[in-house]
Amino acid sequence: MEKLKSLEPKPRNLLTLPPEIQAKIFSHLAASFGRSSIQPVLRTCKTLYEVALPISVSEFRNTVHSSEGQGPCSRIRNAQFLRYILVSKPWLAKHVNTVIFGQIANRSGEERRKYPEDGKPDSTIPTDDELVVYRQHIELVLGQLPSDYIKGWYNHWVKDLERGTSDAQISLILLACPNIRTVMFEMSKHKSHFPRLLNFVRNLVDINTSIHTPGSEWGDGNHPDMVIPLSNVQDVFHETVDYIHGYSEFEMDGPDLFALPRLRSYECILARGNDTAERRFGDLLRRSTSVSSVEEITLHCSAFTPGALKKMLRVCKALRKFEFTHHGYSISGLMMPRDILHAILPHSNTLEDLYINLKEDWDKGWNWHDCPERLYMGIRLREMRVLKKLTVGMQALTGILGAKPENHASVARQMPLEVEGAPRLVDCLPENVEYLKVRACGLGIVSQVADLISAVEEGSRFKKLKYIGLLFNGWTTGKEVDKSQVHLICNAPDVHLDIGFQDKTRAVYDLGRDIGEGNGREPRTCNLTSRIHAQDSRQHYFETRGISEIPWYPKNTDSF
Template sequence: MEQLKSLEPNPQNLLTLPPEIQAKIFSHLAASFGRSSIQPVLRTCKTLYEVALPISVSLFRNTVQNSEGQGPCSRIRNAQFLRYILVSKPWLAKHVNTVIFGRISNGNDEERRAYTTDGKPDPSMATDEELVVYSQHIELILGQLPSDYTKGWYNHWVIDLKRGTSDAQISLILLACPNIRTILFEMSQHKSHFPRLLNLVRNLVEINISIHTPGSEWGDGNHPDMVIPLSNVQDVFHETVDYSNGYSEFEMDGPDLFALPRLRFYECILARGNDTAARRFGDLLPRSSSVEEITLHCSASTPGALKKMMLSCKALKKFEFTHHGYFMSGLMMPRDILDAILPHAETLEDLYINMEEDWDKGWNWHDCPGRLYMGTELREMRVLKKLTVGMQALTGMLGAKPENHTSVAHQMPLQVEGAPQLVDCLPENLEYLKVRACGLGIVNQVADLISAVEKGSRFKKLTYIGLLFNGWATEKGVDKSQVRLICNAPGLHLDVGFQDNVQAIYDLGRDIGEGEGGQPRTCNLTSRIHAQDSRQHYFETRGSSEIPWYLKNTDSFQG
């Protein structure tokens, strides 16, 4: 009995820990999904209250889930948070680290009806006393630029805060919290202040550079450094579930986000890189963006938009592109991707491409067959360690013609004459290679690659070769017995797998229906906002033969 009592938790032990350790423990209670567990700690004692209070505001999440997987953020919740961090306890604003918000609005009738209480003041509307405080924060930043640029916007912003629009509220949270590191949000077409805030940051960054450039418009020595909001943001994720039109605001939001001075990680679902996006990315100074990792899920882009995006980055280390061709013609070819990444040949370490090769993208196969594969210039990616790519993009070969045949598709070559062999186009420092959408035509080339490794003269760092045969290629009877490969190279692992169509579609990262609280909802597999369970499992299982548990015996997967 005495032994059992000694094992019982003792609250006093927590109080004896240094505040830094207590804070580390409490930081795990501020969860980005579900209800935060930090609030009960605030009610324990004064000592723990003081440690936990800054952590309680470190993450602000405001998303309303609905059957479509996305919804507006609560205006009341926004208003409460603003009052707390800017009026009640203004010293807490500097502790806001992560902001997650749903669709914002500039105040349409549908949103107002959802949160207005009959006969009582709307709790989402700012009071006159609160507006004084909020106005000071806005004026501090906007006042750095000439009044004719900002005066009208300032008045509009204050009016919308008085009305309680989510666009004005979220924009003020982002403006007034100086140490935000992570922003996750859902696309909205009904906003005014948020895009203007992003554009303001972009302007302030450019002016701040000009201040330190002698002879420039601002570089006369009479201007102090600009106070730049969002200057500590390092990680941005944004998404939409609109598979018909894609992320239609990408052309506006994307280039301005790339101008954030310390942004390192950028991720978007259904990015639509059109000619407007190309022009706006082109307005960024070459090599001016600090972005090191770009992930574009279920996206489509013109070659120009992708190239301009890459040219804006100083030193890209990772690029991932998963194609989606239903809201935009698939104008981009594998060679276009190579052309875009070549400026980062000395820094890019990880390249993941899924071009959805079993889908007819309407390319001009006859006139430009050489653009169907990346080619020998891929060897110039000298520090590339990890490569995941389709067989066609790597070798110019298809395992089988796409199922959705058109007049153009009938002309598609199963093999492009003159396409390089694997050993002729792979970078020498490659450590990991996975080839998807394989057909039997790749077997001999892989045998030559293994032979080169076994001889010890080339690809000395290569430790993994994975071949993934998709369902549309295996339906003609390809099985493991036909893939006759033997690997005797020390330290090199050969992995051969087979996928059916469901698994191949799953690798593209489409939508899945998930039930929560009895309410079905739709979200993308890779959503950082809504896909708590599926996202991590997706990255662990894609490119394999495993059928995820949430796809078994269900028709919720949106192929």
């Protein structure tokens, strides 16, 4: 009997699990949203302490969660983290893989005396011994490019660290942690070292590539690999809540971020792609060693010139996903559907997912008589051979507008509801598309969708298509025809036909504008898609955009 008992499996607990399983469990306790629960684990026992310690620094966040969509950097949190990963436990720096920081405050407002009047030292100011360590890290990397510019920057950086400025602190964290995979931050005009660091990395990448390129002036095989900060970053998100001017620093930050050697995913809210951005992305193209590895681009509530968008997408080697949601702040040379087509065509063999929301019932503010073909993408859309998922407006797809623009009535009266000569849906749709959603629909699309359904039912074309979704402008369509008069039925097996009628509130929400609070005219200063401050609403937004109703908003209201 005792022998049988000895064969029974011993009870297992957390301590008996392999370290790999323990680490997997603890990784869920170090989430950025909600209060981290990893610290109590560190105080349990030595065994769990050793497993949990690297995980406790895997994500560094120095800004509070803010319902208004913006939060300042915590200088105290920066200083504590620098001391921990560079002085107390320097071996932990390699375990930092996510850095999230908020708005960098005005430098003049950050400067404080080393010993304030209360006699207590400022905890954001490094000691002399700590400063020696910080200097060594900066010298190690910046010293790879000796020049007067680098020397001046080094001295400036060290002085700002002595003053405890958040820009200098954050830049050192990014410099000293070699395995960062994700960077998320908010736009700030009060920064100096961070954009310099991005530009410095861009130059290092070019030189390091040249060193190992046969035939180049450096390519003799005698030079070791350079130490390149941020070289392992694969995911970048940044944002602003400035709905009036947009992300005005995009022209500087964006092109340098695209030069990061392993960047795969790029996402920005309120990006402002102007002529300067076009020129700086063009510089990347002229430096062939800096062609970007970005595969996914998401631009929420953004405005671009055609040239800026074309150059940005052109620097990508193989783009697989592109999303663009329009915002109406003023920018010269506004982008149109045809411009988007020209920008994505170089990726016809790789682009699988295309999402475009241009708010088509908005007056474009340009003379469409000179080039009406820019109002739709056109027949060359068929060249997107591997496109599987397409979400686009009716006008961008067919040249038909669901309703006259409501602003600028004098111009709106001239805007065509249908562009003469525009191709029909079956003539411009890629053959391999599996998912099609058309928004801002009017009655003009019904006959074209009927042709598409016939082709699918016959099995002659679009053999992979499984979903057809139509979102009608319910606030205009309802005035002209009853919903029951949209006679569309698809009898093809495994093909789902989805028809919805949006009110104006829902359509504005789909543009990423939070209209649930406020005076009914302007959105509150909150980014629905923020990865820094609005994880819950972001998830809900992506799950519910493109449907007919918003559950928590009043239905059938024209106020937004």
